[in-house]
Amino acid sequence: MSERSLANPRNRIPQLTSLSMNDQELLEKVKKVMGSEHNITPSKHQAGLYCFHFAREKLIEDLHKFGVFPRKSLTVNFPDVPQEFLTDFIRGVFDGDGSVYFEPRSLKNPLRSKFVSSSKQFIEGLHMAFESLRMPKRKIYQQKTKNAWSYSLVFCHRDSKRLFEILYKNTKNGLFLDRKYNKFIDGLKYSTKTKSYRPRVPAQKELKEFKRLHNFDFEYKISDLAKRLDVSRRTVERWLSCKNKPSAEKLKEIKRYLDEKRSG
Numbered sequence: 001m002s003e004r005s006l007a008n009p010r011n012r013i014p015q016l017t018s019l020s021m022n023d024q025e026l027l028e029k030v031k032k033v034m035g036s037e038h039n040i041t042p043s044k045h046q047a048g049l050y051c052f053h054f055a056r057e058k059l060i061e062d063l064h065k066f067g068v069f070p071r072k073s074l075t076v077n078f079p080d081v082p083q084e085f086l087t088d089f090i091r092g093v094f095d096g097d098g099s100v101y102f103e104p105r106s107l108k109n110p111l112r113s114k115f116v117s118s119s120k121q122f123i124e125g126l127h128m129a130f131e132s133l134r135m136p137k138r139k140i141y142q143q144k145t146k147n148a149w150s151y152s153l154v155f156c157h158r159d160s161k162r163l164f165e166i167l168y169k170n171t172k173n174g175l176f177l178d179r180k181y182n183k184f185i186d187g188l189k190y191s192t193k194t195k196s197y198r199p200r201v202p203a204q205k206e207l208k209e210f211k212r213l214h215n216f217d218f219e220y221k222i223s224d225l226a227k228r229l230d231v232s233r234r235t236v237e238r239w240l241s242c243k244n245k246p247s248a249e250k251l252k253e254i255k256r257y258l259d260e261k262r263s264g
Contacts, residue, residue, distance in 0.1 A: 020043065020049055020050065020051045020052075022048050022049055022050070023050075023095070023177055023179070024040060024050040025177065025178065025179075026095055026175070026176070026177050027040050027050055027052045028040060029174060029175050030052065030175065031052055033173060033175060036052075038052065038053055040052045041053075076119045076121070076122050077119070077121045077122060077125060078121065078122050078124070078125020078126055078128070078129065079125075081129075083132075086129060086132075086133070087133070087166055087167065087169065087170065088170075088175075090126070090129065090130075090166070090167065091167045091168070091171070091175075091176055092175075093115065093126065094113075094115065094167060094180070095176060095177045095180060097115060097116050097117060098113065098114060098115045098116070098180070099113070099114045099116075099180075100112070100113045100114075100160065100180050100183045100184055100187070101113075101114075101183070102187065106157070109156065109157030109158070110157060110187070111156075111157040111160045111161070111184075111187035111188075112154060112155065112156065112157070112160060113154070113155045113159075113160040113163050113184075114152055114153065114154045114155070115152060115153045116150055116151070116152045117150070117151055117152075118145075118148055118149070118150055118151070119151070120140075120142075120149070120151050123140055123151040123152070123153060124140065126153065127140060127153060130153075133166055135155075135159065135162060135163065135166070136159060138153050138154065138155065138159075140152070140153060141153075141154065157187075160184070160187065161187075161188060164184045164187075164188065168181060168184070168212060181212075182208060185208050185211065185212070188211075189240075189241055189242055204245060204246070204251055206251050206254040206255050206258065207239055207240055207246075207251075207254065209258060210225065210240075210254060210257075210258060211240050213258075213261075219261070220261065222236050222237065222240075225254065225257060228253065228257055229246075229250055229253055229254070231250075
């Protein structure tokens, strides 16, 4: 995030804030939630970077109260986020400065997740926030970069599963990167008893969405979906584990099922 003043250059509080990311998709979601008409534009200074500018004075003042200032990357502290918004804030940090990936040298437990920051104070505050969410303690790694140091937290396969539960438990507004969410889903399908974490068939988005909702909402039952589709529970479980896939007609029916549950 960067900021600059629109009116008086002597103003200490800038009047324009910009969100900058390589993923235009998430900026479009933020723009929609904010009800903004401002355009998302490619950066003039960095290829592949997109910027969303806004100038809402109250919002900018609130950001400053939480410690967001110009050129904050190296010195920003972890803000005092109310507990009810903490997981949403961390999900935003993850979409901006986190990654989820598979470690090819670990066939039994390949899933990994990582947070990186140029601010040691921020990564230490993030680590404390994770402890408050009952995540295990992790070592903070530091690495020398071209112009400064970077600091990171890395979570193993088991802890990455717990991280997924924390990040995506309450995401009805859809404010998350689909690409990273889907990578987690692929990792959750992997069983440590198998020799490879690659699914047999590609996962369909309708089934990914049902599995996410099923994990966090008891109203989304495999038995109910099986009855709706006139198939066995075992068949639905095989679809969810990517051992085989439903027909196009069944996928359409799953989508209708999800749409009806949301509208109901």
